[in-house]
Amino acid sequence: MNTEHCAITMDLGGTTIKLGLVQDGRLLAATQLEAQSAQGLAGRLPAVQQAIGRLLKEQHLTTGQLVGVGVSIPGIVDSVKKKVLSIDKKYADAPDLDFPAWARETWGLPIILENDARAALVGEWQYGAAQGLADVALMTLGTGVGTSAVIEGKLLRGKHFQAGCLGGHFTINVHGAACNCGNVGCVEVESSTWSIGEKVKANPLYASSQLRDEPKIDFAALFRCAEQGDDLARQLRDECLDVWAACAVNLIHAYDPEVLLLSGGIMGSGAYIVPYLQAKIDALAWTPWGRVEVRPAASLDHAALLGAGYLVTHPN
Amino acid sequence: MNTEHCAITMDLGGTTIKLGLVQDGRLLAATQLEAQSAQGLAGRLPAVQQAIGRLLKEQHLTTGQLVGVGVSIPGIVDSVKKKVLSIDKKYADAPDLDFPAWARETWGLPIILENDARAALVGEWQYGAAQGLADVALMTLGTGVGTSAVIEGKLLRGKHFQAGCLGGHFTINVHGAACNCGNVGCVEVESSTWSIGEKVKANPLYASSQLRDEPKIDFAALFRCAEQGDDLARQLRDECLDVWAACAVNLIHAYDPEVLLLSGGIMGSGAYIVPYLQAKIDALAWTPWGRVEVRPAASLDHAALLGAGYLVTHPN
Incomplete structure (x- = not known):
């Protein structure tokens, strides 16, 4: 399998966390978790890591074959510093999290962070109904x-x-x-x-x-x-x-x-x-x-994952 | 006098037409006319030409010393084709006017056209309170x-x-x-x-x-x-x-x-x-x-003239 541009992606919704392995607009594998966003995000990260681990195993992929991690999250996001600046209700602890450190320590990969509506639009713009x-x-x-x-x-x-x-x-x-x-x-x-x-x-x-x-x-x-x-x-x-x-x-x-x-x-x-x-x-x-x-939108369910995957290799 | 960058400018307001000779953010001379905008714009152009003629004469300027004409007008303006696309109430005939032909035939000069709020912002951005x-x-x-x-x-x-x-x-x-x-x-x-x-x-x-x-x-x-x-x-x-x-x-x-x-x-x-x-x-x-x-704004009265002058030499 050609693994060029393969990325871990996650869409941290208020109700559901969607996870996927994405390659150039194709969703290779996906799963989801309950968000439990009222309890914050930090406590949910171990479950996210485990689920990603299962997806990688199923696809016979190692982190060395991946280009990075793309994260879509509600709220105002500094996509340069990869920080959540402000978030309304859900995931109240997100502004305190060091996303780049987490991705580096967990998978040895770089990470991008983007507002969820922007990530969805990028997905549709590059691969979906807004091409x-x-x-x-x-x-x-x-x-x-x-x-x-x-x-x-x-x-x-x-x-x-x-x-x-x-x-x-x-x-x-x-x-x-x-x-x-x-x-x-x-x-x-x-x-x-x-x-x-x-x-x-x-x-x-x-x-x-x-x-x-x-x-x-x-x-x-x-x-x-x-x-x-x-x-x-x-x-x-x-x-x-x-x-x-x-x-x-x-x-x-x-x-x-x-x-x-x-x-x-x-x-x-x-x-x-x-x-x-x-x-x-x-x-x-x-x-x-x-x-x-x-x-x-062409993909009501996965546009943000596809967009986050695109942004891993096209951050600007 | 150094006449570099001198431009004829006009701000076609709903109530008043402001006219000026502008050079790099300086208003060399100005005058104004009642707009009579409910009667359209075409009928007002001869008075505009005469008033501009007087300003040029007072300043001992000839059209050969000018770089062009900058026009600020309410409504939606195609600044590439120099056309008014849509205008609400005032100057109902403006979409039918050929502004480049008018400026060429009257003064032998190129013209730029811009929405009035954009022209005012450009004036303030280049020379005023938003520098x-x-x-x-x-x-x-x-x-x-x-x-x-x-x-x-x-x-x-x-x-x-x-x-x-x-x-x-x-x-x-x-x-x-x-x-x-x-x-x-x-x-x-x-x-x-x-x-x-x-x-x-x-x-x-x-x-x-x-x-x-x-x-x-x-x-x-x-x-x-x-x-x-x-x-x-x-x-x-x-x-x-x-x-x-x-x-x-x-x-x-x-x-x-x-x-x-x-x-x-x-x-x-x-x-x-x-x-x-x-x-x-x-x-x-x-x-x-x-x-x-x-x-x-630094200039409540003339920001649009200054901005229109800037846009004559910086159309993009």
Whole structure:
């Protein structure tokens, strides 16, 4: 087997840690762990190491055949110093971790670190639904709302590594609720998995809603109940879609993309998310040149792993 | 006189056309005309030519001594083809005008065209309050709300020339009013000179407000009446400031600047705009690296002329 460009990759999500061995956009092997992100990341690293060890063994690979380790993580990430600068809720200890030392001591390999929405966009840009585009924005709808952008052929990072990745914290409701991040009326506080439970329970329709019978109130439950005709679920689903539409329009107005990619766990829950957002963008965005196409990511599950793998050998 | 780099410059504002002769960041001579922008631009060009002719004569300059013409104009501008792509309300005929032909036929000179907020930022970046910075955003508060950004040392334009300059059309109120641009709850529809008059008259407090006695309801009137204790003026002033703060936070979250420059006619009306927005940004923006400084532009009147002059010799 040609092992050129083989990399260990990990996508440290709020709910699930995905691990993979990646080679030039191909996922050779993958596995996943529960994230337990509320308990921090340091305590989870031994399990990550063991799982990676099993993957390497299965693939008959040794660390000497690998180019490095690529890590995708939520939050603001210094990709030069390979440090997490700030992270909202999940993995609270991540800013204290020395990722390069960990990778060196564990596998004798270099490591790259990137924000998860940026890693996913890189994966799609190099290998997926955004191949050949020089101007593309991504919105990932999951536990939170992540964003990223490529402008004129360059991945947008900014002076303090926070350009492009904070679209989930655009204010889209100046009269809205306080967000975890300190801002008001952010996309995330108005519509994300972590805020939806409270919204459901605070609504007067809750008493008669079938959402009362759901063991867990997340978007999957919300979309399912809405399709079954539940009034509260329909109302909140449409509110969420309108918040995402406002986020999408702001991304378009901010970054001038040709295509808006949609990614994240919620994309599996509603086939009409893409047409709904496309119609809203067609109606609302100011793009005299034409129409921004809304496109689902090619790989909802592994784009961040593929992107992290690419960044190991193309850090800039 | 050394005439190297001398350029004709014009800033085609919605209310006033400013004209100047510029040399490396120095304004050699300036004049201005009423814009009459509701009647379009073509009919105003003869008056512009005459006024430029007078400036040249006063300065004992001939067109042979000039490097070109720099034009700053609101709207979305193709700076490569030197065309206005889209413009909101003002100068409705501008997309049909052939600016290069006009400059060639009138003065035998090349021309550059740039969005007004970008031209102002270039002026401040090269010669004013943003000198030496590689990451800066600008918000200009005037007839409309213009924005622009420099990221990692590069003026942000984007694929279709609309990156950075559409911050006035960020949605900051998803439940807000319809904007001229087709979007909903834009910064401009929630707070700009063109929208404030309607807001004032629609408010129940208008019947007893001293704003009834104002011949023209603009921000100057609003800020003056607010300082004199008028309830309606205070309420609307604070609402506008909060809308601008949301715009500022979105610019910071989108472009990751070190400094946010404030410019535009309204800056003359309220000395507390800068500290108010600074306090809001300190409280609301997610910038773990430190604090984005809010800074007034060095030249509220002529930054766009200086920037347009710079762009004549540095078009990229």
